[in-house]
Amino acid sequence: MTTPSLRIGWAQVDTTPEQLPVHIVGQFHVRLSEGVKDRLSATACALESGDDHVVFVACDLVCISDELRSGVRAEVARRGVDLDPRKIIFHATHTHTGPEIRTQSPLKGISTAGGAGVDLEVTPVETYVAQLISNLSDVITRAWTARQPGSLAYGLDYAVVGRNRRWVDDRGISTMYGLNRETAERFRHIEGYEDHSLNLISTYDEAGKLTGIVINLACTSQEIEGDFQLSADFWSEARQLLRAKHGEALFILPQCSAAGDQTSHLLTEKRAHARMLKLRGRTAQEEIAHRITGAVNRLLPDLEPTRRGDLTLAHRVEEIELPLNTLRQEDVDHALREAELFRLKFEEEKAKLEADPSLREQPRWYIPVTMNFRRMMWCKGVESRYQLQQTKATSCAEVHLLRLGEIAIATNPFEYYLDFGVQVKLRSPAIQTFLIQLSGSGSYVPSLRSVQGGGYGSVPASNPIGPEGGQILADRTVAGLRELFA
């Protein structure tokens, strides 16, 4: 048997929309882009060793829609690139200031797939998706073509970035955010855990020069999530700081570990941290960038001597059937009652616009009407899913499982609650395990304890897949990794 020999290729592409405005995605209400705060990008890292390979493609997007993934894979195949398109893993940073990419989605309330309820002058989603398919196919092709013999190293440090955003009150009711002076009196505890581990893979060329880094942490990139300007969120500042330290040519590939219940927003000690930001003259994104960069800077000198180019790479793609979150008729009834309330508000807002067309000249006039329309659609989605369940009991999730020397990598397409991520890491056979969420179209997969408390993110309308499916996914992921390491 010959010693495996690692070949590594990197590329980056600008994915900022060429035609503006676009729909910005991540809130119930529509946001039409009002400019570019910082440019969006996608980074590809191709790894090949022995007979196997993988291409990671990290995207400044809220999620990876099925149509985007299949579109890029088809285009890569059409171009005759010598790789297995199924071994391309797309994953999103979950920036909430990136363009909409879903033309079809079961979550019609929080995507443009269900419409907006009013006519808007905006670049069609399909136009941006076509651009993105071209951009991503280019970056994959370039990374794959650029692969050269190289080596990699890995390590673990800590950066306090992802914070649990769900809390439980004295009645056992959970809430996402919503902590204020009044509600704080009923606060009893943060619902779940936090994971501040920063997992790092660093790659080197044949001369031993650092070429790129994979940064994996349990935090979505949505610090400025309500903004109307396009932005990669804190990864923009992190890229700048890392390149200032390690060279402008450094490739940076962000991965988000299981973090369905995490963001970088603080629930506690907000004033103390806000004061420190002010004293430091930094934004929250800049502070996060400093924390990430600090951890990377601590790690790199320690890892460099351990780099190896003779690593085994084994990559398995699985289609796992997960049980749909079983909805009851009462869930549907409740959702439809809610939908009706939003419909009335939507009709009211729409009537105002029809009575006075000049309202459409006001900035962001569309927010109230689209907010109510989409909340209505979100609630109605429960009924659609209920009807679907009468004929279909499962949903298929594409999951990638990799062994790369001593480390394991496993993906899932969801906003996967941290409890499941901790389980997988704990039971993984690898010394270090990189989990990647949002390698698909997203939606929350809640922990068992979170559905007991309810609240946005852990209610039927949010959860096409429930805790049962989440547990099966964790168990299957562990089983698959164990087979790769057996």
Added chain:
Amino acid sequence: MNPSSLKIGWAEIDITPDEFPVLLCGQFHARLCTEIRDRLNATVCVLEEGGEVIAFVSCDLVTIPDELRDQVRARVATALPQFPVEKIILHATHTHTAPVLAGFSPLGADMEEVGVGVDLGSVPPSRYNAQLEASLSQAIIRAWEQRQPGSIAYGIDTAVIGRNRRWVDRSGQGYMYRLNPETAEIFSHIEGCEDHSLNLLATYNAKGDLLGVVVNLAAPSQERESAHTLSADYWHETRLELRRRFGPDLFILPQCSPAGELTGHPITEKRANARMLELRGRDSCQEIALRISDALERILPVIEPTRTSTPGLKHQVARLELPLYALSPEDVTEAEANAEEARIAYESLIARLENEPDLPQSDLNWRAQATAAYQRNIWHQGVVRRSKVRGGFPVELHAMALGEVAFATNPFEYYLDYGMQIKLRSPAIQTFLVQLAGGGTYLPSPRADAGGAYGATPPSTPVGPEGGQLLADQTVALLRQLFS
């Protein structure tokens, strides 16, 4: 300088025992110690402003028995009759490699009286208490007498140190530690959260030179908790590192924020962490020291321009009676059975002494088993004893406002959920909580109580969630009074 503006006094004193061997505190089994890995310290910071005064005394000890606190205050009162000794707050880092002390937390057993069930020839704990009483009172007096006009600044950063050591299986059962390849298969989730905030209070002399730092974090100092040598644990390495970076004369006063279920031991990603330590050629105490020092290095330059000599100091002591853990008849029956089981195990081990009288010296395994069985018997008997007590659990609670900053103490290993509640509801911009300003023992959160296991069962917890919530509410109320 305004005569009523802030005066600050610091002192540090060596509290390593003068006599050996001593018993170390922190495990069920007796650990007889003859060696010093690193020396133990106590650090005092006295703050005086506008007629108000406070003295923090941070000790490399596992807890602060009430007797120790009272004796120290009595000695200071004798030497400094004008000093309001109820303003002295003693608190422990919770190092598990410091001597056993005489005295007890309320309703607990006096370690001096109880002993360890086997004569190991150790110095009686009361002798170390006497040494401590003299040393601590001397340090407080010195800090008071050396107080000088100065200023303070404060800030917050993060350092990942205190890790949650409790987890829940898929049936809802709680555990402390005990994660292995077999139990990992039934692991559901880490029970609670973690608090990686590092709260810092820096003090400066009249020239603006940094004099000392109060470092407050939610992590007891017990990385070496099973060792048989004396050590301040990670605070030793932290002191070395901070003094290397900020000067050899820097005073360092550690405070442990509510962290009943936290330690420095990660229960997940253990192999990845162990590999990093190996690559870095460090032990976990050195790693923690670097994380703390890095956080201070990030904070100090930023807060220095904000220092003030007139922050405004207010302090209030409250004495509460917390309701005891609500024991059920089943809890008592179970404790009686467990105590009896431990007694039988202990007596069976002791019976071997008749034919093997040198076992306490020759067989460390026997020693550990016999003393652990003895202590477990006492531990379970505590439940039976408490079931007959009427009244509550007396608690001394300190609340303090120092400008925009609040401080509040409690005597327990107070679960983090309560700490987060207080920090969230506190009127201050930044809140320093100090646990183990007393005799300790766990005060579990409702979710820990529901899961059970060590740290959240009746023998561990004289006060239960009801008392824990009352303590949190009372602390918030006191802070609000001070800031109103």
